[in-house]
Amino acid sequence: MNTKHFLFGLTLVWFTFCSASTHAADEVQNGIVRPKQATPILKIGEIRRGMKGYGLSVFHGDKVEPFAVEVISVMRDFAPKRAVIWIRCPGERMQGTGPVQGMSGSPIFLWDKGEKQELGKGGKLIGAFAYGYSWTRDCYAGVQPIEFMRDSGTRAKQKPGDSVADASQAGSPYVMLSNLLTASGVKSEPVARWAPDAGWRAESLRQMFAPPNANEDDTLDSATTVPAPRELGGFGHAMPMPVTVNSASLAKAFGPMLETVGLRAVASPLGVKAGFPPPGVDAKQVNIRPGSVLAVPMAFGDMDLSGTGTVTDVLPDGKVLGFGHAMFGEGKAAVPMASGYVHFVVPVQSAAFKLGGSASIRGAIVRDENSAVVGVGGVNFPTAPLKVRVKMPDLEAKEFNYQVIMHKRLTPMLAGMVAAQSAMADVSLPPNNTTRIRGSIKFAGHKEPIKIDNLLANGSAQGLLMQIAPPVASLMNNSYKAVHLESADLTIDVEPQTRLGTVIEARTDKTKFKPGETVNIDLRIQRYQKSFINKRITFKLPDRLPDGRYPIMITDGRNYVRQMLSARPHLNLALKADDIFTYYKWQATIRNDALYVVMALPKTGVAIGRTEFPSLPSSRASLIVSPSSSITTSYVETAEKVIPMDMVIGSRSAIQIEIENDPTE
Numbered sequence: 001m002n003t004k005h006f007l008f009g010l011t012l013v014w015f016t017f018c019s020a021s022t023h024a025a026d027e028v029q030n031g032i033v034r035p036k037q038a039t040p041i042l043k044i045g046e047i048r049r050g051m052k053g054y055g056l057s058v059f060h061g062d063k064v065e066p067f068a069v070e071v072i073s074v075m076r077d078f079a080p081k082r083a084v085i086w087i088r089c090p091g092e093r094m095q096g097t098g099p100v101q102g103m104s105g106s107p108i109f110l111w112d113k114g115e116k117q118e119l120g121k122g123g124k125l126i127g128a129f130a131y132g133y134s135w136t137r138d139c140y141a142g143v144q145p146i147e148f149m150r151d152s153g154t155r156a157k158q159k160p161g162d163s164v165a166d167a168s169q170a171g172s173p174y175v176m177l178s179n180l181l182t183a184s185g186v187k188s189e190p191v192a193r194w195a196p197d198a199g200w201r202a203e204s205l206r207q208m209f210a211p212p213n214a215n216e217d218d219t220l221d222s223a224t225t226v227p228a229p230r231e232l233g234g235f236g237h238a239m240p241m242p243v244t245v246n247s248a249s250l251a252k253a254f255g256p257m258l259e260t261v262g263l264r265a266v267a268s269p270l271g272v273k274a275g276f277p278p279p280g281v282d283a284k285q286v287n288i289r290p291g292s293v294l295a296v297p298m299a300f301g302d303m304d305l306s307g308t309g310t311v312t313d314v315l316p317d318g319k320v321l322g323f324g325h326a327m328f329g330e331g332k333a334a335v336p337m338a339s340g341y342v343h344f345v346v347p348v349q350s351a352a353f354k355l356g357g358s359a360s361i362r363g364a365i366v367r368d369e370n371s372a373v374v375g376v377g378g379v380n381f382p383t384a385p386l387k388v389r390v391k392m393p394d395l396e397a398k399e400f401n402y403q404v405i406m407h408k409r410l411t412p413m414l415a416g417m418v419a420a421q422s423a424m425a426d427v428s429l430p431p432n433n434t435t436r437i438r439g440s441i442k443f444a445g446h447k448e449p450i451k452i453d454n455l456l457a458n459g460s461a462q463g464l465l466m467q468i469a470p471p472v473a474s475l476m477n478n479s480y481k482a483v484h485l486e487s488a489d490l491t492i493d494v495e496p497q498t499r500l501g502t503v504i505e506a507r508t509d510k511t512k513f514k515p516g517e518t519v520n521i522d523l524r525i526q527r528y529q530k531s532f533i534n535k536r537i538t539f540k541l542p543d544r545l546p547d548g549r550y551p552i553m554i555t556d557g558r559n560y561v562r563q564m565l566s567a568r569p570h571l572n573l574a575l576k577a578d579d580i581f582t583y584y585k586w587q588a589t590i591r592n593d594a595l596y597v598v599m600a601l602p603k604t605g606v607a608i609g610r611t612e613f614p615s616l617p618s619s620r621a622s623l624i625v626s627p628s629s630s631i632t633t634s635y636v637e638t639a640e641k642v643i644p645m646d647m648v649i650g651s652r653s654a655i656q657i658e659i660e661n662d663p664t665e
Contacts, residue, residue, distance in 0.1 A: 028287055029377060029378075030318070030363060031284075031286075031377065033287050034317075035314060035315075035316055037316060039124075039290070040124045041126065041147065042110055042112075044085070044147070047071060047110065048071065049074070050070065050071060051110045052068070052069070052117060053070075053111050054109055054119050054123065055106045055109070056120070057129070057310055058291065058310070058342045059344075059354075060343075060344055060345075061281070062277075062286045062292065062339070062340075062342075062359070064289070064291035068091045068094075069090075069108055070087060070090060071087055071110065074086070082370075083148075084143065085108075085127060086142055087141050088138065088141075089139040094139040096347060097139070097345060098132070098133070098138075098351070098352060099129075099140075099141050099351075100354060101242045101353035102308045102309060102353055102354030102356060103239060104130055104322075104323045105128045105309045105312045105322040106310040107128060107290045107291055107310075108125070108126050108143050110124060127145045127149065128144045128149060128310075128321075128322070129141050129239075129324060130144040130238060130239065130323070130324030130325045144325060144371055144372070145371075146312070148372070149324065150313070150315070151371070152372045152374055153315060155367060155369070156319055156367035156376065157332075172209070173205075173208075174209035176412070176474075176477055177203075177205060177206040177209070177470060180202055180413075181202055181203060183256035183257040184257060184462040184465065186460075186466055196556055196557060198460070198463030198466045198467070199466050201584075204562070205470050205474055205572075205587065208574050208580065208583060240259070241263050242263075242353040242355075243263050243266065243307045244267065244305075244355060245267055245417070246425070248267045250265070250267065250461055251265040252265075253461040254413075254420075258413065261409050264353065266355065277341040283359040284360050288311055288320055289311060289314060292310070292311050293310060293311075293340025293356060294309045294310055294311045294322040294340065294373075295307070295338040295339065295340035295358035296337065296338070296358075296365065297338050297358045298404070299405070299414050299418050300336075300358070303402065303418070303421065304358055305417070305418065306340070308356045308358075310322060312324060320375035322372065322373050324371070324372060325370065326369060329368060329370050330368050331369065332367065335365050335405050336358075336405060337363045337365045337375035337376075338359060339358070339359040339360050340356055340359050341356055341358075341359050362378070363375055363377035364380065366379070383403040384411070384484070384487055384488070385401070385488075386401075386404050386415060386419075386487070387399065387400070387401050387402075387487075388400045388401075388418065388490050389491040389492070390423050390425070391494065393496045398422075398425070400422045404418060408477050409477075411476060412470070412472040413465070415441075415468050416465030416466070416468040416469040419464055419465070419468055419492065420465050423461075429461075430494070431458075432458065433495065433497070434495050434497060434500075434647075435456045435459030435493070437453075437467050437468075437490060437491070437492050438453040439489045440452065441468065444484050444485075446483075446581055450471055450584060450588055451588060453588075455592045457528070457592075457647075472485055474584065475581060475584075478580055481577040498528045498529065499646065499647035500648045501527045501533075501647045501650070502526055503525055503649070504525070505523070505524040505653070506522070506523050506554050506651075507522055507655065509522070513658070513659060513660075514659070514661065514662065515542060515659060516542070517541050518538050519541060519657060520536060521538070521552075521554065523535045523536070523537060523653075527647070537554075541599075542599075542601065545601070545661075546659070546661070547660055548602070550659060552597060552657060553596075553598045553654050554597055554651055554655070555651055555652050556595065556650050556651050560590060560598065564638075568636070569633050569635065570607035570610050570612075570633050570635065571610070573631065575610075592648045593646070595643040596642055597642075599639045599640075600636050600637075601637045601638060603636075606632065606634055606635070607632070607634075609631050612635070
């Protein structure tokens, strides 16, 4: 596996200082405060309604602060060996914000009967703040019992599970591509009626994975719910992990896509970017301990793109328990674990969130279950380098470098998000723009990368993402053989005008031709917010054609692919992972700034799998093609020509010609 691995523990040292809230016997190893003895716990059967205590979380900086709680209900066995403890948070701060996204994992302690009740001191650990309600007048939260979380800890290994290389853990490419198409909203772009929308490649690729009776509404629902007390009604939901992006517009663009994997894109209403801790804060001194930020850096380098939650418990062996619910619930995992920093809490009425990010990478999350994530310090995890060069109008060209984590469900979106955020690092995309994205995406096991060279009319953040995410999603999630992203090198050029046109008329100066003749086709093209232009294109007919009428299609890239898949259905037949790679590599050569002239021929062939046997006699073809074979198909041969254009072009026109052979020939 060629993926780069980073062992951040090499740079870490044993720290000797202890925070005020840490017992003197505790030690710090790999930036994790490790207790000599396990924290005392209170099990579900010992918890009663009305018991009081406190929780621990970070609301600003890296300082762990307490907040008051009281038990209002305990629900047991609503699912196999599952329980939830419902608490109310009566303090002024929590009443003002309600449950805060980023608090998932905050440890909750309850005092024993007769114990001195001093906020932030004493008590026994009962679990993690994990579920919440939005739009309520009070602050209620569901707590994941600590015994379930520690049970997850027993299944965690001291090194990351190689889930990236495990094809058995592959997701559904069909569902992932459906999610991308639905959540990106690319079909609603204002130029979609003129030219191919930015999602047509994903739509075409999705056909390769369509299961029988595929439903257009098939999407991935990552929401985790638990029942709530009668007075609350309905269900509580797992608190999503906030991921800070550059701006409110990007949060709006990427939010629906991240929601499909249980994450929430957030940005400060003031436009403040989170990123790393402010100057004067030594990130290396920000340790992992109960109540501290537990960050998952998903892309890092020239930008910190992290999800944030909270540490619930640290076991004597150094294992870190957090979140109180799953990230994805996939079992073994291999993503970064970092300490973190909170700039401030944004008290949005619908759902407050912590505006924060990572401080120092301390190891990896190696286990991801419904009750908790489990991290281990000082171990490595796989990443892929991603380079993005950006040239915006009136600005110097810039280069950005990142590492993107390897995760079957996250990496496709992350690669696209990083590219889009880089493009908009200094200024937004102009309202009228033509954006070219080109470069290469390399996958392990393939010497040749997939080359990208796409022109987008009125490009958007979602449109840029959709040029990168679909092939990565399809290859990383196929069930034949694990294929992970190895690297990506991209260049984005933006010009402040919309170069776009659509063919509104196509005609010829005559309708009857002989085989081998050249057909002159006159096109009338309506340019976007500009005058019409006329363009003559030519198409040479094949030398041998029987008499008859023939349609000649003049089409854009999207409709050309559709026509080819109709004529040659074996093109998107996948029998192994290499077939997916081959299909997208071909699809990537089809351009938005070109016209495709296609003429269906009377010749037919037979394909076995993806291998073509052209011009077989009908007697032999009938022996090969069988209704019982799903990999043997007949296809129609075509004559084609590509006409490069200086704009994104939209067309689906046809002319009809008649072939008349010379009777003396």
